[in-house]
Amino acid sequence: MLEELRKSFHEELDQIRKNLAKMMAFVIESIPRATDSLLQGNFEAAEAIIEDDDLLDAWSVELDTHCSQLLALQQPMAGDLRAVLTVYAVNNEIERCGDLACNVAKITTRSYGSTFSPEIRGFITKMSDEARLLMRLAMDSFVEEDGTLAISLHDLDDRLDELNRDFFGTILKANRQGALDFEIAMNLALVARYLERIGDHAVNIGEKVRYMIDGWTKEHIGAARARSKGLLEGELSNLAGDGETVLSGTSAAKTADS
Numbered sequence: 001m002l003e004e005l006r007k008s009f010h011e012e013l014d015q016i017r018k019n020l021a022k023m024m025a026f027v028i029e030s031i032p033r034a035t036d037s038l039l040q041g042n043f044e045a046a047e048a049i050i051e052d053d054d055l056l057d058a059w060s061v062e063l064d065t066h067c068s069q070l071l072a073l074q075q076p077m078a079g080d081l082r083a084v085l086t087v088y089a090v091n092n093e094i095e096r097c098g099d100l101a102c103n104v105a106k107i108t109t110r111s112y113g114s115t116f117s118p119e120i121r122g123f124i125t126k127m128s129d130e131a132r133l134l135m136r137l138a139m140d141s142f143v144e145e146d147g148t149l150a151i152s153l154h155d156l157d158d159r160l161d162e163l164n165r166d167f168f169g170t171i172l173k174a175n176r177q178g179a180l181d182f183e184i185a186m187n188l189a190l191v192a193r194y195l196e197r198i199g200d201h202a203v204n205i206g207e208k209v210r211y212m213i214d215g216w217t218k219e220h221i222g223a224a225r226a227r228s229k230g231l232l233e234g235e236l237s238n239l240a241g242d243g244e245t246v247l248s249g250t251s252a253a254k255t256a257d258s
Contacts, residue, residue: 009074016066016087017143020094023059024139026052027097028132031198034104035128038111038191039121046108053102060095064088079212086212090142093201093208097135100194100201107187107194114184117174123167124188127195130160134202141206147213153206160199167192 030049037045067088070076076084116124134157141150168189175185210216226232 009070009076009080012066012070012074013080013083013087016063016070016084019059019063019066020087020091021139021143023056023063023091023094024135024142026056026059027094027101028135028139030098030101031104031132031135031195032128034101034108035124035191035195037105038108039116039124041108041112041114043109043112046105049105050102050109053098056095056098060091063091067091082212082215086142086208089208089211090205093205097198097201100198103194104191107191111184111187116188117179119170120167120174120180120188123163123170124191124195127160127163127167127192130163131195131198131202134160134199138202138205138209141209145209145213147210150206150209150213153203157199157203160196164192164196 030052033045034049036042037049067084070084071081134153137149137156138153140146141153171180171185171188171192174180175182180188207218223232
């Protein structure tokens with residue numbers, strides 16, 4: 001009986017992981033679609049991406065529900081529990097990336113009819129390519145459970161951060177020279193921010209994959225520093241004391257009210 005339950009759990013978990021990978025692929029392809037709609041001034045393509053975001057939201061809600069049911073009915077432990085919690089967390093990151101791609105498409109609708117210089121178009125294309133690459137690598141790290149690749153995403157994101165800084169400087173310069181009006185310049189700055197944030201979410205996915213593999217989180221670094229300084233035990237003791245004070249005060253207040 002127990003073996004059947006475990007087999008059922010792993011079959012469901014495998015299906016959930018496959019569904020999440022499909023969501024990742026969907027979002028990965030939405031990134032160049034959104035930027036192409038902006039560069040080509042394609043209003044219809046932008047509207048299609050905006051509508052697709054509702055579908056992604058529906059998939060995300062369904063996946064969350066499936067994970068909740070799996071936790072409640074199977075009560076997994078150790079690595080199995082981390083796997084389900086990772087799906088929860090990565091699902092949220094993917095949904096946010098979909099929102100960001102949708103935001104780029106919305107900029108298309110607000111910038112309809114605008115033309116951009118080759119330099120600006122080049123920056124948008126490069127940032128879109130980098131964001132898509134980071135998301136693709138994040139998906140690979142999740143599907144293949146590749147901890148080394150997951151860790152490398154943090155350093156790989158530096159390139160996208162650098163492009164974001166350079167692009168912002170180019171936008172400001174063009175605005176000062178009268179080549180871009182203020183509204184369009186602000187819209188382009190938002191596009192850069194949205195693409196840069198997709199890279200950040202890819203890094204977050206890498207951290208979740210690392211947690212799934214060995215239970216490590218970036219908070220372990222701060223915790224290790226706290227232990228090395230002898231802070232942890234004392235601080236927790238203080239928190240416990242403060243908690244008792246708060247509880248005592250609450251109890252006293254309830255007594256007075258009665």
